[in-house]
Amino acid sequence: MMVKQGLATETPLMNLLPTFHDIAIARSRAYPTARAAARLDALLVLTDAKSAALLRLLPEAERWQSLQQRTKADPFSLRSTALANARQTQAVLAFAGNDATQYQRLALAGRMLAEIAARRPAQIGVIVDADLSDAADWHEAILSAAYSHAFALPAFRRVSAPPWRLRRIQLYRAPSLELVRIRATARAGNLVRWLTTLPPNQLDARNYRRLLTTLARRHRLQLRWYSEPQLQRLGAGAFLAVARGNGARDAGIAHLVYRGRRAGRQPDVALVGKGIVFDTGGINLKPHRGMLDMHTDMAGSAVALACTLALAELRAPLRVDAWLAITENNIGPTAYRPQEVVRAVNGTTIQVIHSDAEGRMVLADTLALAARTRPALLMDFATLTGACVYALTERYSGLFTRHAALQAAAQEAGARSGERVWPFPLDEDFDSDIESRVADIRQCALESKGDHILATRFLSRFVPDALPWIHLDLSAATRAGGLAHVNTEATGFGARLTLELLLSGAWRAALRKGRRA
Numbered sequence: 062m063m064v065k066q067g068l069a070t071e072t073p074l075m076n077l078l079p080t081f082h083d084i085a086i087a088r089s090r091a092y093p094t095a096r097a098a099a100r101l102d103a104l105l106v107l108t109d110a111k112s113a114a115l116l117r118l119l120p121e122a123e124r125w126q127s128l129q130q131r132t133k134a135d136p137f138s139l140r141s142t143a144l145a146n147a148r149q150t151q152a153v154l155a156f157a158g159n160d161a162t163q164y165q166r167l168a169l170a171g172r173m174l175a176e177i178a179a180r181r182p183a184q185i186g187v188i189v190d191a192d193l194s195d196a197a198d199w200h201e202a203i204l205s206a207a208y209s210h211a212f213a214l215p216a217f218r219r220v221s222a223p224p225w226r227l228r229r230i231q232l233y234r235a236p237s238l239e240l241v242r243i244r245a246t247a248r249a250g251n252l253v254r255w256l257t258t259l260p261p262n263q264l265d266a267r268n269y270r271r272l273l274t275t276l277a278r279r280h281r282l283q284l285r286w287y288s289e290p291q292l293q294r295l296g297a298g299a300f301l302a303v304a305r306g307n308g309a310r311d312a313g314i315a316h317l318v319y320r321g322r323r324a325g326r327q328p329d330v331a332l333v334g335k336g337i338v339f340d341t342g343g344i345n346l347k348p349h350r351g352m353l354d355m356h357t358d359m360a361g362s363a364v365a366l367a368c369t370l371a372l373a374e375l376r377a378p379l380r381v382d383a384w385l386a387i388t389e390n391n392i393g394p395t396a397y398r399p400q401e402v403v404r405a406v407n408g409t410t411i412q413v414i415h416s417d418a419e420g421r422m423v424l425a426d427t428l429a430l431a432a433r434t435r436p437a438l439l440m441d442f443a444t445l446t447g448a449c450v451y452a453l454t455e456r457y458s459g460l461f462t463r464h465a466a467l468q469a470a471a472q473e474a475g476a477r478s479g480e481r482v483w484p485f486p487l488d489e490d491f492d493s494d495i496e497s498r499v500a501d502i503r504q505c506a507l508e509s510k511g512d513h514i515l516a517t518r519f520l521s522r523f524v525p526d527a528l529p530w531i532h533l534d535l536s537a538a539t540r541a542g543g544l545a546h547v548n549t550e551a552t553g554f555g556a557r558l559t560l561e562l563l564l565s566g567a568w569r570a571a572l573r574k575g576r577r578a
Contacts, residue, residue, distance in 0.1 A: 185231070296404060302413065314387070315385040316430075331438070371560055382436065386424060414504045440532075445516050448511065466572070516534075529575070
């Protein structure tokens with residue numbers, strides 16, 4: 062894909078949306094013969110480090126056994142060679158570990174795919190030792206890594222190498238797998254990575270709306286766009302304060318509606334995402350290094366969008382709303398300033414302290430609007446605070462909820478999906494740090510300590526106490542070198558966890574448990 066940057070006032074939609082090249086997944090009941098292996102560009106094998114039984118059943122068994130015995134076979138290690146056929150099929154041997162977590166499985170699977178990526182294989186084979194008790198989980202990890210590594214992110218070079226086209230994956234003696242769900246989950250993560258990577262002159266607020274219109278039509282979703290004049294009539298002063306400094310009046314809140322086989326207007330789940338398409342910091346201008354990657358500040362909206370599309374693709378029997386708060390946070394003569402007092406859509410007055418705490422401002426009105434629809438579960442996603450990165454690094458994301466059963470369910474979904482989250486406290490006494498003498502609440506504290514907790518306490522003012530609510534501070538949305546099976550800085554974090562939580566029904570069980578308690 063080639064795009065000339067900044068020359069057209071309207072970016073073609075074909076450049077805003079990714080192309081998903083499907084990968085054919087085939088299954089075989091027997092291990093490959095030498096002839097079958099010679100048709101593969103790469104063969105990935107995973108077994109127990111202490112066992113060679115599987116290797117004796119493979120073509121060129123002595124070569125595989127020699128590969129295992131070359132050095133000590135440590136768990137979660139791998140090594141590779143080439144088979145002695147005309148294609149010189151690349152052979153990768155990896156060793157499972159006892160009691161592996163899904164994160165560890167994904168990380169090793171990512172390394173296996175990285176080992177073969179330079180050859181850009183069109184056809185690969187996958188063999189996971191059937192004696193492994195978690196063989197199905199290993200297959201899911203390897204397939205997810207393949208979908209991730211073979212996906213091409215936006216590229217804007219005048220001349221670029223052709224993208225990797227992985228056409229076929231052959232599974233040998235694989236257990237029963239939810240291939241449709243694995244594919245939909247991978248596509249969701251890849252869409253999050255794609256949108257998060259797009260430059261800010263391509264994915265601005267206007268183009269985001271165009272993109273949403275196309276996706277809503279494609280997936281048969283309802284879309285309502287709350288424009289700035291409409292938000293003005295609703296009294297959404299917190300969102301509009303942030304949008305005020307923009308050069309164009311293109312900001313707005315998008316409301317997407319998916320209704321599965323269950324009838325009814327009230328949503329089961331409302332997904333809310335922060336969509337700051339570029340964040341200068343406003344009047345409190347960020348320094349160069351702090352501003353450089355602020356086109357990624359819309360990752361939360363990408364997670365909410367991608368999960369909604371995946372649920373529609375899977376025809377999940379759920380009623381789902383997605384609310385995306387889409388704007389920039391610019392500096393200029395009309396930008397909002399410290400010590401202003403604005404009124405949110407639920408009537409709460411806010412004393413502005415720092416213009417770079419814009420995420421909680423746009424989420425305040427968006428959460429309040431979503432809460433009016435009375436969903437059974439409200440869940441929001443945001444690259445909200447640097448404090449969460451300092452607390453967890455970019456390997457985990459922060460989890461906040463007022464409901465103990467939901468906390469356990471979300472942590473378990475994170476463990477099962479390989480997207481790890483860590484819970485933080487939400488005690489009411491934190492509110493003393495954001496008390497205001499002139500308004501109902503201060504936007505943030507003067508100091509940054511515990512800002513991820515204070516930001517969530519601020520947001521809680523816009524979510525009724527009785528409404529089950531999860532807030533994810535996406536400190537793992539981007540990470541240099543990637544994360545787990547993802548090898549790019551944009552990780553797509555949040556999609557796997559959310560789909561696991563919703564599709565497994567764990568959230569419903571948690572709510573029932575909470576009601577009984």
